[in-house]
Amino acid sequence: MAVIQAPKPNRDSVTTIAADGSRVFLHPSEVKGRFTISRRLVAYALIVFYLALPWIPINGAPAVFLDVGGRRFHLFGATLAFQDAWLLFFVITGLAFTLFFVTALLGRVWCGWACPQTVFMEHVFRRIEYWIEGDAITRRALDQADWGVSKVLKRGAKHVAFFVVSAGVAHLFLAYFVSLQELWHMMRAAPVEHWSAFLFVFLSSGVLYFNFAWFREQMCIVICPYGRMQSALLDDHSLVVAYDAQRGEPRAKAGTPDAGACIDCRRCVQVCPTGIDIRQGLQIECVACTACIDACDEVMDRVHRPRGLVRYTSQVALSGKKTRWLRPRTVVYSVLLLAGVSVASWALSTVRPAAMSITRMIGAPYFVDDTSVRNQFMLRLVNKQATPVRFVVTVDALPAGVVRTGFDEPIEIPALGEIVQPIVLRQARENFTGLFAFVVRVRDEGSTFSLRKEAEFLGPDAGLLRADTAANKGKVKP
Numbered sequence: 001m002a003v004i005q006a007p008k009p010n011r012d013s014v015t016t017i018a019a020d021g022s023r024v025f026l027h028p029s030e031v032k033g034r035f036t037i038s039r040r041l042v043a044y045a046l047i048v049f050y051l052a053l054p055w056i057p058i059n060g061a062p063a064v065f066l067d068v069g070g071r072r073f074h075l076f077g078a079t080l081a082f083q084d085a086w087l088l089f090f091v092i093t094g095l096a097f098t099l100f101f102v103t104a105l106l107g108r109v110w111c112g113w114a115c116p117q118t119v120f121m122e123h124v125f126r127r128i129e130y131w132i133e134g135d136a137i138t139r140r141a142l143d144q145a146d147w148g149v150s151k152v153l154k155r156g157a158k159h160v161a162f163f164v165v166s167a168g169v170a171h172l173f174l175a176y177f178v179s180l181q182e183l184w185h186m187m188r189a190a191p192v193e194h195w196s197a198f199l200f201v202f203l204s205s206g207v208l209y210f211n212f213a214w215f216r217e218q219m220c221i222v223i224c225p226y227g228r229m230q231s232a233l234l235d236d237h238s239l240v241v242a243y244d245a246q247r248g249e250p251r252a253k254a255g256t257p258d259a260g261a262c263i264d265c266r267r268c269v270q271v272c273p274t275g276i277d278i279r280q281g282l283q284i285e286c287v288a289c290t291a292c293i294d295a296c297d298e299v300m301d302r303v304h305r306p307r308g309l310v311r312y313t314s315q316v317a318l319s320g321k322k323t324r325w326l327r328p329r330t331v332v333y334s335v336l337l338l339a340g341v342s343v344a345s346w347a348l349s350t351v352r353p354a355a356m357s358i359t360r361m362i363g364a365p366y367f368v369d370d371t372s373v374r375n376q377f378m379l380r381l382v383n384k385q386a387t388p389v390r391f392v393v394t395v396d397a398l399p400a401g402v403v404r405t406g407f408d409e410p411i412e413i414p415a416l417g418e419i420v421q422p423i424v425l426r427q428a429r430e431n432f433t434g435l436f437a438f439v440v441r442v443r444d445e446g447s448t449f450s451l452r453k454e455a456e457f458l459g460p461d462a463g464l465l466r467a468d469t470a471a472n473k474g475k476v477k478p
Contacts, residue, residue, distance in 0.1 A: 015275035015285055016217060024275070025143070026217060028126075029136040031271040033294025042113055043123040054175040060386025060415065066177050072384065072416065078348070079384035079416070081355040090344035097340050101333040103233040105325065107240040111226065112288035117211075117219050120169070122273060122289070125162060125212040132158045136270065162213045163205065170204035217274045220287055227284045234282075236315040237324050241288050243268075243279045243310050244318055251279075254303045261309050267299050268292035268310060278310055354389065355382040356442050356451045361422065366458045372426045373459040379406070380420045381442060383413040389444050393423075396439045401431045402457075410445060425457055429469045434462045 016024045056063040061074035071082035080087060099110060111118060133139045133154050145151055174197060175183045191198040211219060220227060234240070243262075252259030262279065269277045271292060274285040278292045296310040314323040361376040368374075383389050393407035406423035413419050425438070435458050443450040459465070 016221065026273065026275045027136040027139045027143075028273050028275075028291070029267075029270040029295075030130065031291050031295045031298070033297055035290035036294050039113055039290065040123055043119045046114060046119055047124070051172060054172065054180050062175075062179060064176055065179060067179075068177055070416070072382075078351065079353075080351065081382045081384060083355050083357065083382075084351055087344075087347050087351070090340060090347055094337070094340045094344055097333060097337040100233055101330065101337050103230075104235070104238055104329050104333055107234060107238050108226070108230065108286070108288040109239075111220065112241075112290060115287075117224070118273075118287060118289065121212055121216060124165060126273075128161050128165070129158055132161065159209075159213060163209045166208035166212065167201070167205040169208055170201045173204060174201055217285075221274060221285050227287075230282075230284065235327070235329060237327055239312055239314055239323075240282055241278060241286060241290060241293060241310065242282065242313050242315065242318060244308065244313075245279070246318065246320075248279070248309050261300070261305050263299065263303060265299055267295045271295045282315075352449050352451060353383075353385050354391070354442065354444070354449070354451060355384065356380065356440075356453060358423075358440055358453050358455050360455075366460075368429070368460060368465070370429075372428050373432045373457075373465070374424060374426045375457050375459075377423050377425075377455065378420055379423045379440065380418060381411075381413055382418040383416060386415050388412055388414050388417075392443050392445060394441045394443075395423075395425070396441060397436075398425070398438050399427070399431070399433075399436060402427045427457070427459075429465060432459050432462055432465060435459060 016026060018024050053064045054062045058074075058077040059079070061079065063074075063076055065072075065074040067074065073080040073085070073088075102109060129139070133142055142151060142154065171183065171187070178186070178197065186194040186197050248260045248262035250258075250260050251262040251264040254263045266277075268279070269275070271294075272278070273289060273291065274287060276283050276285045278286065290312075292310050293312070297307040300307050300309060317323050357380045358377050359380075361378055363376075366373060366375050379393070381391055381393075383391075390410045390412045392410045395404050398404070403426045404423065405426070406421060411419065411421075423440075435456055437454055437456050439452055439454055441450055441452050
């Protein structure tokens with residue numbers, strides 16, 4: 001039996017752009033069903049998770065606190081100093097490999113179920129719009145209605161609610177960088193006292209409001225590159241939201257002889273947040289939100305036909321073949337993901353509860369006086385722990401006669417604090433034989449951990465220095 005193919009898309013532009021180039025504003029209809037309920041529960045769980053992170057203390061700091069000013073990153077109990085920022089590379093690449101792997105298996109499940117754009121648009125802003133302006137038919141009628149008291153009140157209330165929610169999200173986003181306590185302090189002070197934070201929140205609120213009130217699905221269609229990556233990440237075995245053309249075609253009203261299961265009610269188009277017709281096949285605008293699945297299942301129930309005309313499936317499954325989960329691209333993505341996790345685990349294991357750096361002081365690399373050669377360094381110690389720690393500093397591998405000044409006694413650094421102090425090494429002229437390496441070690445008084453850094457002691461040419469020293473000794477002082 002020949003395989004019936006769904007009609008191919010026959011359009012030269014995206015679904016939200018009219019033939020004359022104007023914007024087509026969408027008003028998706030409400031839909032109910034098992035996928036809608038599941039997605040809503042997942043969305044609200046993600047929103048609560050996002051809202052709760054700055055409130056949950058772990059080891060004396062919020063669960064997620066990106067303290068840019070203090071050059072520290074607190075992530076679920078682990079504290080990374082600015083020097084540890086290179087570890088974020090593994091986080092970013094790990095997320096990328098995870099997304100590749102999940103997409104190859106499950107299609108755009110991220111877009112439909114977990115992307116912040118979808119979560120807030122469909123489950124927060126779209127709900128506000130529905131509560132204030134009504135269902136899709138009422139909203140379309142309101143668009144066409146003349147401006148009057150009712151339209152002004154509804155539109156005004158909606159946009160005020162949109163901006164309030166946008167401002168709330170922007171404020172909470174700022175809390176990830178300044179902490180809730182500091183955010184509350186900023187909110188009670190005059191804007192000019194914290195003008196940069198005020199400007200950040202004001203602009204962020206405006207961007208969020210513009211996105212969710214007007215730009216909407218254009219973010220997914222025009223801006224986000226993920227949809228365009230589908231062709232590289234998906235294959236015929238990937239799980240996608242698809243229309244079963246073999247079963248549904250030809251379309252006709254219920255009761256038509258020799259017709260397919262699709263009654264051409266266009267309910268799947270009415271509920272789509274990007275306005276596509278899933279019956280035209282997989283399209284770049286599809287975010288796999290599953291609204292069309294619930295809508296079609298609801299119609300199939302009404303006409304007493306089996307569900308699944310639109311469903312989660314793969315292209316090969318639609319053609320009657322078996323979906324293969326283990327295939328070259330999933331194997332490659334799995335290997336990359338495992339490699340990334342292994343390297344990230346090793347990298348995180350190298351993180352210590354303190355950090356140190358040693359740099360040469362600004363100016364000449366070394367100094368020579370009548371008696372000695374001197375090198376000057378700045379030693380920076382960072383305490384990543386939520387309690388004060390006393391540190392002991394030692395300098396190893398020094399030649400005999402080298403004198404150290406600085407950090408002679410144990411030094412206490414407060415919780416999440418740091419200190420920068422000079423450390424000076426001096427060697428007698430007659431003992432200097434050339435540059436040498438030495439090691440600076442830092443440990444806590446309990447010796448639970450230690451850090452080390454290597455540095456070099458610099459000086460002039462040893463032969464010339466000895467000759468100059470001998471010549472100076474031969475001179476008779478007046």
